[in-house]
Amino acid sequence: MDHFEYRAGRLHAEDVPLERIAAEVGTPVYVYSRATLTRHARVFRDALAGRIAPHGRAPLICYAVKANGNQAVLRILAAEGYGADVVSAGEMKRALAAGIPAEKIVFSGVAKTDGEIRAALEAGILQFNVESDAELDAIDRVAGAMGQIAKVSLRINPDIDAGTHAKITTGKADNKFGIAWDRAPDVYAHASRLAHIEATGIDLHIGSQLSKLEPFEAAFTRTVGLVRSLRAAGHPIRHLDLGGGLGIPYDDETPPAPEAYADMVARVTGDLDLQLIFEPGRVIVGNAGLMMSRVVYVKDTATRRFLILDAGMNDLMRPALYDAYHEVVAVSEPAAGAPRTPVEIVGPVCESTDVFARDRLMPPLDAGDLVAFRSAGAYGATMSNTYNARELVPEVLVDGDRYAVIRPRQSIEDLIAMDRVPDWL
Ligand SMILES: Cc1ncc(COP(=O)(O)O)c(C=O)c1O
Numbered sequence: 001m002d003h004f005e006y007r008a009g010r011l012h013a014e015d016v017p018l019e020r021i022a023a024e025v026g027t028p029v030y031v032y033s034r035a036t037l038t039r040h041a042r043v044f045r046d047a048l049a050g051r052i053a054p055h056g057r058a059p060l061i062c063y064a065v066k067a068n069g070n071q072a073v074l075r076i077l078a079a080e081g082y083g084a085d086v087v088s089a090g091e092m093k094r095a096l097a098a099g100i101p102a103e104k105i106v107f108s109g110v111a112k113t114d115g116e117i118r119a120a121l122e123a124g125i126l127q128f129n130v131e132s133d134a135e136l137d138a139i140d141r142v143a144g145a146m147g148q149i150a151k152v153s154l155r156i157n158p159d160i161d162a163g164t165h166a167k168i169t170t171g172k173a174d175n176k177f178g179i180a181w182d183r184a185p186d187v188y189a190h191a192s193r194l195a196h197i198e199a200t201g202i203d204l205h206i207g208s209q210l211s212k213l214e215p216f217e218a219a220f221t222r223t224v225g226l227v228r229s230l231r232a233a234g235h236p237i238r239h240l241d242l243g244g245g246l247g248i249p250y251d252d253e254t255p256p257a258p259e260a261y262a263d264m265v266a267r268v269t270g271d272l273d274l275q276l277i278f279e280p281g282r283v284i285v286g287n288a289g290l291m292m293s294r295v296v297y298v299k300d301t302a303t304r305r306f307l308i309l310d311a312g313m314n315d316l317m318r319p320a321l322y323d324a325y326h327e328v329v330a331v332s333e334p335a336a337g338a339p340r341t342p343v344e345i346v347g348p349v350c351e352s353t354d355v356f357a358r359d360r361l362m363p364p365l366d367a368g369d370l371v372a373f374r375s376a377g378a379y380g381a382t383m384s385n386t387y388n389a390r391e392l393v394p395e396v397l398v399d400g401d402r403y404a405v406i407r408p409r410q411s412i413e414d415l416i417a418m419d420r421v422p423d424w425l
């Protein structure tokens with residue numbers, strides 16, 4: 001459920017008609033609903049707390065900042081008690097700036113540099129999720145030079161097919177992520193001998209936009225077995241980080257509800273006395289946002305009709321990158337029974353992959369009409385860029401009948417000013 005609905009024939013974000021935002025802020029623009037975001041954050045948190053806390057320690061939810069790292073979004077989640085999963089010093093700075101305490105931050109990613117490790121140790125984060133032997137040694141070395149002990153979890157790769165798009169799966173043996181399953185005991189033993197490392201847990205993340213529970217269950221079951229055997233070998237495992245990945249309905253998929261996910265987690269982790277950590281991104285913020293765009297031209301060719309928008313693949317990359325589906329709706333509600341005809345919805349970017357949808361059945365739309373891409377709150381604005389010297393798309397947060405621009409459109413003049421022409425040119 002979200003808070004984007006038609007009222008009197010006009011699509012609203014909460015109580016604000018989208019046309020108003022288009023007129024005042026311009027298009028393309030991302031629009032988020034505070035009520036939807038808060039609702040999703042609470043549903044996920046309460047589903048876990050209700051099922052897991054009674055059996056063990058309260059879970060920690062570290063929101064994956066990469067899904068949407070706007071300060072306003074992070075502040076809302078910080079107020080709901082969320083921590084952060086970060087994959088760069090930049091994301092860590094974003095999380096800290098939004099008031100997420102360092103002791104609720106986990107640092108994932110395969111290429112943490114010495115500088116990033118140092119910054120995270122200075123900040124005092126909860127743990128590094130370590131993805132390789134070389135990284136473990138680097139963290140030991142940097143922590144040693146700083147006279148500190150670094151807390152780490154080993155990210156293991158359970159070699160489970162997440163059943164999601166090949167480009168967003170992470171838990172198969174041939175993905176770059178994590179430490180190979182059968183090497184985990186040796187690497188853990190190695191970690192426990194390093195002077196500046198305190199190995200406190202195990203971590204995994206098998207992929208994104210999972211629409212079934214089974215791959216999670218298979219991976220978690222394997223990992224719980226590993227936790228038991230590591231404990232039997234004398235390693236005090238205190239954290240189990242189960243990653244993110246729970247999907248949302250974009251098209252006709254029906255991903256499990258957070259309650260069903262939490263039931264499964266409670267069943268699989270059973271009586272293990274440890275703190276569970278979760279790293280959800282999309283399920284928290286995906287349906288809390290849409291991207292609005294205006295039709296610039298309608299172009300008919302011999303074989304098809306193109307709806308050419310003012311938004312391009314640089315503003316919303318998912319369709320071009322993964323053939324991802326986003327529902328596209330007219331901002332003015334089409335008349336009941338309006339004919340729907342197949343169109344190709346494209347952007348202005350000079351790339352043949354700048355296509356949002358092919359053969360999409362759409363109601364009649366003309367130049368100047370507004371359309372909205374639903375479920376664009378996750379991996380939308382964060383993946384946007386300025387290719388073709390396009391202004392960076394702005395973001396707006398709606399709260400009841402008010403709204404605020406939470407990231408202004410970045411002007412081309414600003415971008416030009418960032419370039420430096422050497423004086424020898
Ligand atoms: C390590 C890690 N944690 C969490 C996430 C968040 O995933 P999702 O947005 O699918 O919940 C990702 C992205 O897939 C990730 O790479």
Ligand SMILES: N[C@@H](CCCC[NH3+])C(=O)O
Pocket residue numbers: 066168208209318378379
């Ligand atoms: N960015 C992706 C998924 C990858 C998530 C990060 N590991 C998406 O839009 O669906």
